[in-house]
Amino acid sequence: MHIYLYEPRAGRLKGVMDELRSAKMRPVPIQAAFFRGELGLLNRGGHEDRPFLLADTPDLVDQISALRAAGCSNPVIVMRDFRNSRDTAAALDAGADDDLVIPIKGVELRSRVNSITRRSHGHAAESVQVGEVTAFFDGRDPEVSGQIVKLSRREHAIFQQLVLQAGKVVSKGAIYDAVYGMAEDQPFDKVIDVYICKIRKKIDQAALSGHHYIETVHGRGYKFSTPAPEMMAQAGGM
Template sequence: MKLLIIEDEAKTAGYLTRGLGEEGYSVDHAANGVDGLHLALTGDYDAVVLDIMLPGMDGLQVLQALRAQRDTPVIMLTARDQVDDRLRGLGAGADDYLVKPFSFLELLARVQAITRRGRAHEATQIQVGDLHIDLLARRATRRGRRLNLSAKEFALLAALARRRSQILSKTVITETVWDINFDTNTNVVEVAIKRLRAKLEYPGETKLLHTVRGMGYVLEVREDQAE
């Protein structure tokens, strides 16, 4: 899942970006309200973590402008603990509210809760042949065998599974999984695919992850298993 943090305090932003990244999220960061609103309106985010005190535009202005065009889930952050500030944030369309200082685990739980609500219309269980993927539990099994995947390997598998039978280019994969525009000469995708394939396909098992030369990769069951 892809998150946007709009926070001008570098220490807080770095802490959240690192912590959420370790939990498998792809995270973008904006240090002011103007840049944050631009990213929120042009990017495809599952949730936004939005500070109320920002340079350029404050968090309430960002939220109001965002709500005029999108319903992306938003968690407001603020150092204030006044009831009227919380009411203003919620009244402007915030989905949740946290007062600084807060526990990272509490923020993580709230992010998980609002992204579940935001994706309620999407399937949380995906089946591709004998491969079963539980997007909420972040777990994948094949014929009862649990796949011991890293956070990025699971994100890669989930990206392919959500668009099963569709070819994903290396560019799409890097933007979806790493949220970085890698140099086209890098082999990061090939390395990640190789590692995922080694865990996904044991000897004797049907191939599910296919390379389409010159185009990208696709997850699907095929009649003809030749690469």
């Protein structure tokens, strides 16, 4: 998981980055100039779920407002040294999703980000069911027909992108950006194809219905689809 990190204090930056990496997040440090750039680019597929972790600075509310004014729906979490109810209220009113007092463990931060992300996609619970597939948002491997399907870290990241948007076509570019970061000129097609093939094989082998959950939509990307009711009924009778 990539996470944009704004922490202008050099002495604090390294510690925060180390904590994020310990929770298998990939921090992308940004500077104040970032918020004066073309923030609308964050609305490209694959970027809208990438969270922001912003230090409490005098420009905090303006930075949050700039993101929201540009139409960015990315999760925004504020980290501050001391609890201040008035400042916290101002940040939340400007569009922040959460406001935390540091230090905070990376594992808790990751869970908070996952909670915000899944709710933004209409999933309030810690898991989502698509046919025989149960996908978890807390890092656990998915279950297919009651069987745990082991996925690598990158396979899990790609799988989550697909299942969060089940029924919708997700482009290869969006998947690549979500897993590897911004890459306009990277030869991502082959890399994503290989990972999709591995994930599809693992899910298909475990699915009792015989349904192929990951569809290739030629020229557009991939879609995680729900099996027909008769296929589910057949699977239940096996």
